[in-house]
Amino acid sequence: MFKDIILETTLNAIDKAVSNKELGQMESTEGLSFVVEKPKNPEFGDFAVNVSSLARNARIAPPMIANTIANNIDTDKFTTSVVAGFINFKLSDKLLADVVKEILEKKENYGKPVNPKVEKIILEYVSANPTGPFHIGHGRWAAMGSALANLLKFYGHEVYQEFYINDAGSQIQKLGRSLNIRIKQELGENVDFPEDEEERKNYYAGEYLIPVAKKFLEENAPAEDIQVLSDYAKKYMEQVQKDLLENFRVHFDKFYSELDLHNSGKVEKCFKQLEANGKLYEKEGAIWFKSSEYGDDQDRVLKKADGSNTYLTADIAYHIDKIERGFDRLINIWGADHHGYIPRVKASIEALGEDPEKLEVLLGQLVNLIINGEEVRMGKRRKMVTLDELIEEVGIDATRFWMSMRSIDTTLDFDIELAKRSTDENPVFYVQYAHARACSILRNAVSPKLDTETGKTSPAPMSEDELKSALENFDSEAMLKAIPTAKKLVLKLEEFKSMIDYSAKTRAVYTVCRYVQDLAGEFHSFYNSNRVICDDKELMKSRICLIYAIKTVLANALDILGVSAPEKM
């Protein structure tokens, strides 16, 4: 990466200056760190390093320090200049031309770090109850989670994607009772969900169980056994969820059933282990876990007074199981409403002798839907908008992009009208259009052109073979001619590498969205002031290489986001 090269060069120069005793009282370069930034004013250069922080140790004024260091830089990769405490770096055209070359060589692998520090990661997200259709909030985790998985894999990590099915709690009985009512209604009985608000909470009154009831009656004789109905509805909803995820380009390696976890004896085993470690006690008929010993606000119940387990009990076993399966990093995406849960899960991991640092929880703020400019809060009495309705309305690409484009720390406003629009107000189309436009140029370069006025066809600007040869036998010398008007664009193409590095390390999918918009912008701008298909054949070939590089990087980035890169629009 350019940033690394510059950093290394700077540190070497400082080393040299220190050993030459040119930096006053500075005696060592140990522990020094600098940030490579972009100068505010592009006239200054392409990158800059501020060395003012050395002033204190060296006891020399920042401009002097910068000059001394700059004088110790000896390379033809870039030219340097000094303004105040800043060393500005201007990259050579050769270095920039090499970026295009690298992209053409590495193609879909361009941007992968050379020696990444690889981890075996299990990424858990969505993990909804199988009691109903996904709502739009699940959509955010699905889009972000799958994009994060793609990103981490692209970086080089080994990523295992998992969906934890909460199929063991009391909510399953609730589902069965609700289906029972829907079935009776189908049979013409005059029954309905309780009017009383408190009692109604024991049911899922949503209409989505009506088709389930119909299907049940098609396949079975009428039944009232709640256990049978629960199982049926659960399986049905699980399938509905799985189908939707697949359609939404979200692929889990495993759907992990909580019920299986219980049946395997792992829950009981963890419980016993905690007991043996002296971390449990009885109070008011329930069994409590001393999570407050590990920083939690208070202790937590694991076994209720009625003898049943709480949700936490199974969750502890689940996380221990992840560690026992050999993953060295557990990443969970949880909604912000679960934040209080983190200390107790970490406490349990520690109490069982494992490293709680392995668990990394990404807390996501919730989603607000904007319909006709009005905020529609989810849940409560309002009509719940489901994820499949949203996808139906705005499409998979737009939904995925919009769900991923904001920092996970900020509440997402999903404006349906905007996301549906195919104009410049919509960033998805802006980016996809750039890709389609690049493809179009590559097509035109090898297509004969029909003049609509004269009716004559002129030969293609270049033959298929010439195109192939231009891409395969990269001409660095010729590229130097194309660089001056494409500088910003090439810098942006190079930035893909540092973007990947940063995004993967900070788990920030939204930076990929931002990057791809920036790159599209640079390309559109380039397109408007430079003709690719032109009379100067050498220049045309170089620009074709450039266009191919842009198309490649756009596609790589969109692929990570799980958004399609159309050849035509």
Place this chain on the structure above:
RNA sequence: GCCCUGGUAGCUCAGCUGGAUAGAGCAACCGCCUUCUAAGCGGUAGGUCAUGCGUUCGAAUCGCAUCCAGGGUACCA
């Protein structure tokens, strides 16, 4: 009360490991299609970075306090 997020342009948001004149998109206004996709480009205008105090040569960025918004604070999942 306590815990977690956030508060930056009219709107939606970047920037937050402290550094040059605080950025982008949209909306507004003015321009650009006889040439590779105008779903595009160029330009103008728009700011007390919630507020106060502190740390620092230097604060949108770090610390403390206050205010505002959302979420959490179950022997529910």
